[in-house]
Amino acid sequence: MTDETSRTDSQAAAVEKMAPLDPELWRPDFPILSTVLHEKYPLVYLDNAATTQRPRQVIDSLVDVYETKYANVHRGIHWLSEQSTDLYEEAREKVRGFINARTTQEIIFTRGTTEGINLVARSWGDEQLGAGDEILLTEMEHHANIVPWQQLAKRTGAIIRWLPITEDGHLALDALESLLNSRTKLVAVTEISNVLGTINPVAQIIDSAHARGIPVLLDAAQSAPHRGLDVQRLGADFVVFGGHKMLGPTGIGVLYGRRELLETMPPFIGGGGMIRRVRKDGFETADLPDKFEAGTPPIVEAIGLGAAIDYLTKVGLSAIHDYEQMLVSRAHEVLAAVGDVQIIGPEPKDKVGIVSFTIPGIHAHDIAQILDRYGIAVRAGHHCAMPLHKQLGLTATTRASFYFYNTLIEVDKLGAALMETKKIFRRGSS
Ligand SMILES: Cc1ncc(COP(=O)(O)O)c(C=O)c1O
Numbered sequence: 001m002t003d004e005t006s007r008t009d010s011q012a013a014a015v016e017k018m019a020p021l022d023p024e025l026w027r028p029d030f031p032i033l034s035t036v037l038h039e040k041y042p043l044v045y046l047d048n049a050a051t052t053q054r055p056r057q058v059i060d061s062l063v064d065v066y067e068t069k070y071a072n073v074h075r076g077i078h079w080l081s082e083q084s085t086d087l088y089e090e091a092r093e094k095v096r097g098f099i100n101a102r103t104t105q106e107i108i109f110t111r112g113t114t115e116g117i118n119l120v121a122r123s124w125g126d127e128q129l130g131a132g133d134e135i136l137l138t139e140m141e142h143h144a145n146i147v148p149w150q151q152l153a154k155r156t157g158a159i160i161r162w163l164p165i166t167e168d169g170h171l172a173l174d175a176l177e178s179l180l181n182s183r184t185k186l187v188a189v190t191e192i193s194n195v196l197g198t199i200n201p202v203a204q205i206i207d208s209a210h211a212r213g214i215p216v217l218l219d220a221a222q223s224a225p226h227r228g229l230d231v232q233r234l235g236a237d238f239v240v241f242g243g244h245k246m247l248g249p250t251g252i253g254v255l256y257g258r259r260e261l262l263e264t265m266p267p268f269i270g271g272g273g274m275i276r277r278v279r280k281d282g283f284e285t286a287d288l289p290d291k292f293e294a295g296t297p298p299i300v301e302a303i304g305l306g307a308a309i310d311y312l313t314k315v316g317l318s319a320i321h322d323y324e325q326m327l328v329s330r331a332h333e334v335l336a337a338v339g340d341v342q343i344i345g346p347e348p349k350d351k352v353g354i355v356s357f358t359i360p361g362i363h364a365h366d367i368a369q370i371l372d373r374y375g376i377a378v379r380a381g382h383h384c385a386m387p388l389h390k391q392l393g394l395t396a397t398t399r400a401s402f403y404f405y406n407t408l409i410e411v412d413k414l415g416a417a418l419m420e421t422k423k424i425f426r427r428g429s430s
Helices: 009-017 023-029 056-069 079-099 113-128 147-156 173-179 202-211 259-264 299-315 317-338 364-373 386-391 408-429
Strands: 107-110 134-138 159-163 184-190 216-219 238-242 253-257 275-279 282-285 342-344 354-358 379-381 397-401
Touching (some): 056 079, 056 299, 079 107, 079 253, 113 238, 113 253, 159 173, 173 202, 184 202, 253 259, 299 317, 317 354, 317 408, 364 379
Parallel strands (some): 134 159, 134 184, 216 238
Antiparallel strands (some): 107 253, 275 282, 342 354
């Protein structure tokens, strides 16, 4: 493969030296990044919006718990159970600090972003919404922030309204005021689009909703890993995110809820751990956060998430954001140099390290398959955002998404492989 984009690897490496973050300092911690594919291509992992990779420190934390400190939590009075309970609760405190919540009672461990939204829709939504009430979503939501509300609407007779997007991939904020009214009971919005990469002005949306007494749920699946979160500064009522997109294990996520709201909500799932007392004729629920953590929780996964937060804090969220800005700006340049590439979404300054694109005449899956031949992992399809794709008049896009361990050289390799892709298809069609 020849690199027909404008600069050499050594030039790219020189630019990287001046970057806000040196990926080469961190890459050795990620064993999977040294994978070589098809016997000659080093893995170029550009599917970070789907899930990130894990550093040795996170993997070791899982092994360490299983090997030396594993027992069920909150149940035993034996030494081992105390060890695992302490580590599990320490992880909750790390999450609290990471998002600046007031208290660990506001941190509910879930199995992921999707479960967090379902918890709110079932527990809060079933109690609060009735026929004719409205839920405001946006056209750029992930299915995880659409389907639970559609299910709620079906159960209650509530109506879903949609904040539109503009042609350049922003939210059409001028439509917001006219969509909020006395029937609106919730605004549920993503802070960052998993397709467009757009960073949404959620503080402004929260202020507008709160001015009318409407609570806001923030889907932070794509923002927590790349920009961090300050729930007190934002003032959101519910915030959800998952561990696996921020170096942590799968099967662990976080629901932050304002304590006043969580206290009024009934449990989502019933069973052990979420009760204070059970009689034959009923039960009393435990205090927060246990009320929402029925059954044996994802103990080791939560501890692994704590290790991921330690690691991210060491790298620095603001350095991660600044460095991703470099990567995504370079990606826009490289894709422009390839030619015939249509990038979906805003300019680099308004987004994180996500670039979704189409090449007319070549299907997204074909692009991804050819990139895979060069060891480059990207995602192709609707990315769990079918309404957004429909709105854009597309059925599928190819998405390259970056994290702080990606390099400028890897971005250039993406450009070179896309050149090859175009050549292969031109040859095929001539
Ligand atoms: C914006 C957004 N919301 C929600 C989700 C769902 O996350 P999970 O599948 O980890 O529950 C994703 C995952 O891609 C996402 O990007």
